[in-house]
Amino acid sequence: METFYLKNVAKYHSLVNKLGPTLKPRVSTGEAGPNMVVSARIRTLSKDEGFPSAIFPRSNQENVVDIHDLYNHPRGIPILRVLSLALSFDYQVDRLFNSESTTEEIYQDLVADLVQFAWNGGIGTLFAYGQTGSGKTFTVSRLEQLVAVTLMDGSLKGEREVYMTIIDLAGNAAFDLLNERAPISILEDSFGVTQMVGAEEYQVNDKERMGELIDYATSFRRTASTLKNDSSSRSHAICRIRIRDPATYSDGLLYMIDLAGSEGARDVAVHGADRMRETREINISLSVLKDCIRGKAQVDTLTSSGSRKPGLKLPHIPFRQSALTKVLKHVFDPTSTQACKTIVIACVNPSLADVGSSKNTLRFAEMLRVLIPATNKTDLDPKAPMDWTNALLKEWIKGNSGTPILPNVLAPRESGAQLLILSSPEFEYRCQKCPGVRPEQARAFRAKLWQMHIDSQQNNEPSKETTRSKPTASAEPDTILELKSRMSSRDLDPALSKLPFKKRLRPGMVVSYVKPLERGAALGLPDDLKLAVLFCPAQAIQRTAKDPLEKVDKPGEIGHVNTGENSADNGGQYLCALLTPGQSADAYELSLWRQIVIDVDWMNVEVHLEYDAATRYYYISV
Ligand SMILES: Nc1ncnc2c1ncn2[C@@H]1O[C@H](COP(=O)(O)OP(=O)(O)OP(=O)(O)O)[C@@H](O)[C@H]1O
Incomplete structure (x- = not known):
């Protein structure tokens, strides 16, 4: 196939140039939730690779890309697949970074907020996903260095202690990258908390030390050569940064995850049975991860879009099915009460030779997007913040803050339920971004929202009944309330x-x-x-x-x-x-x-x- 592409580079350019700029626009059926951003990064294409770029950010629609693939028509004249299967190869994400975007831009656009969120007690998770050689390690390793600078340069408000653990997962085996890749165990204790038994955790006090630990861990990462990358990462690397607030003893967590490259069967065929098995294991864990990310986004949407009903059956999140998602239990566990935000960066190599894998990566990214349907519900309880959509919440903030707390700053996309579970430092930080708002006003405003929530729940007798019912040892719980x-x-x-x-x-x-x-x-x-x-x-x-x-x-x-x-x-x-x-x-x-x-x-x-x-x-x- 690569020979076919190489022979027809000129033909490909002429076919693509003939395409008009306006393809049928993609229509979204809702809006992205506030806790999940699915982005894509198109890597720079090196001239040595010899293939033209096949991925085109759409000029007349933000965050949409078109992939034009060349098809070896049986009559012998190559054609663009996109002409015969219109709209088959366009993809939409929440945020697209083209080949000119730098990692610093990605950091400013997406990750800086995530660091602030974890600093304020939330759980922030970043995944880089993509086929081997698409730039995941390139992206994550630079982002980790930038995170180290932000955490250590004193720009974030308040005192914190920062601890790091870096592990990698190959299949269901786990290893400590800060301890010469010593084997560790991922176990759930009898209280249901996942423990990385045997993994070391280091307190870090300056960015140089953080950088040294990151580099040290990288040198122990399991790699092997593939057709696409001379040193392909064959394991998922997880960097966990625990940010402790010594005043309250609460922890924020930041996970930065460089996933193993998804290799196609064609790539591994030359490597034999072991490699086939390894690839199968990687693909299974990526599939479980997809189900978990999607399931969590669905649960968030259902429980917070104003459409939640008591006793509602929530989607099952299979986080126990792989070591990767077990480590991230408190990101995916629907009963977790700590606010979580997730960023996915789908990395793609724009080379025409890689269109098949790029399509898979972007399809995977699209599947992770769970959109909140546009709602014009009229039966929302104006006294129950758990029920509020973002529009209702903004109205309430506008009418009740008394101080100039700006709805768009405090709750740009959150529903009432999502604002309720936001950690208090994050809530107060957002309030204080509004000019003239003092810390005590921010605290009082949060207390006002919570008081309203507690009052609304106390009037809700049936739900109280449910929550106080006798525990039973049988049958898996289906709903959050039951659990x-x-x-x-x-x-x-x-x-x-x-x-x-x-x-x-x-x-x-x-x-x-x-x-x-x-x-x-x-x-x-x-x-x-x-x-x-x-x-x-x-x-x-x-x-x-x-x-x-x-x-x-x-x-x-x-x-x-x-x-x-x-x-x-x-x-x-x-x-x-x-x-x-x-x-x-x-x-x-x-x-x-x-x-x-x-x-x-x-x-x-x-x-x-x-x-x-x-x-x-x-x-x-x-
Ligand atoms: N945006 C970019 N600009 C310049 N070079 C890049 C970019 N992204 C990746 N590269 C280069 O491409 C090569 C492969 O990148 P990298 O190792 O990050 O891929 P990967 O997705 O982590 O692969 P694997 O899954 O096999 O580990 C590296 O030589 C890297 O320097």
Whole structure:
């Protein structure tokens, strides 16, 4: 085929030049949601490749590209496929970067906001997807360096601690790229939290150090040569940046993922059976990823577009089906209450020789776009923010802020539900972007929205009934409400309650604890934090962090996890997550990332908590 293309380069140019500029415009049936941007980057075409460019950004319609493929007609005269199958090869994304766009432009347009979002406590995820040699590593590695600069140059407001972990996944096996590619395990603990067991996490304080770690990890990435790329990445590389706010102990997360190249069967045929199997595994994990990204976007759309109904059956998100999506559980888990934003960069090589793969990549990108249908609903409750579309929300902001909080700045595309789950630093940051808005006004405005939401849910008796219903051990939950109803910390076996609680410690149990003063001070914990959820025995996560560059052992550097140096018996310690007081009395928020090790001796008593889906808080039940 490549010979055919090369022989007909002149013919191809003349056919493309004859095409008029106006092809039938693409018509969107809705608008993109605020939490997902699907973009495409057309890589620069090197002259040495010898093929003309076959991908053409449409001049009269933004973010649409046409691919013109040459067809070897049986009568012997090559024709453009696009003429015989009009509209077959045009694709639309949310944001298109042409071959002149630099990675710096992509960063400014898409990624800078994602970094700010994670800095403010959200979960930001960036994927680079595309066939081998399409520029994924080129794009992600430069973006990582730019992220390092932003995180470390002091331009973001507030104090944060930054931690990095970099792993790669080949099939279902996982390896630590900051520890000489040592094998690690991706496990879900009994509390349902995914742990990268054995992976090291490093605190970083300057951009040089971050850059060194990124380069060090790259040198351990698994690569092999393909027809398209001399050193093709045959694994998914995941860089996780955890951004801790020491004032609140909450974590924002930024994932930057350079996916393995999707190779066609033609490319791997010359490499034998092992390579075929490897390619099959990569393609399966990419397919699961597509289902998860799409499923999550559908769930977001259904639960936040104003069309959510109680008991609504939500799409299944198969995040347990591959190691890649398991690591990203809290991005895809529909029960996650942390706000998430996702960016996909579909990378394509514009060469005519690659049209087949480019079409696949752009088709994949299009499939990830879940559009929010235009709605003219009239039955939305004006007192229930969960129901509000973006238009209603903007109206409310305009009429209620009292200060000049601009609707387009606070909620450019969000629905009411999406604004509610935005982290408070992000909410306040957006308010303060409006001239003249003070921090206390921003906080008060958020409280006003939340109060309205809580009031609206309290009037909604049937939903309360559902959320408080008895847990059942059988059958997978189908809806968010049903799932939340099982989020009680009570032991499912009432007979066990007769035993002293220290004899029946189990993951998921909530305990109150009193820490000896000097230990509390050493951990830097505020005095009011006295409830915690047990995860697992401390020895299950004990480790030391080895600095891969300086070869120095740094015990206990991971997060603020105390590895129990003062304890005589490690079996008497549990890794726990803290519960922090919420906005209303007796309400608590679960901070999954604020983990500490607690001695059993410090524990006082078991506390029963019930999750209330309406307010998204845990309440002490008597
Ligand atoms: N936008 C670009 N401008 C200039 N050169 C580029 C660009 N994108 C990629 N390249 C070059 O193309 C080659 C392949 O890029 P890269 O290794 O990033 O591809 P990849 O998609 O990560 O491939 P694989 O999946 O096989 O790892 C590299 O030599 C890279 O420098």
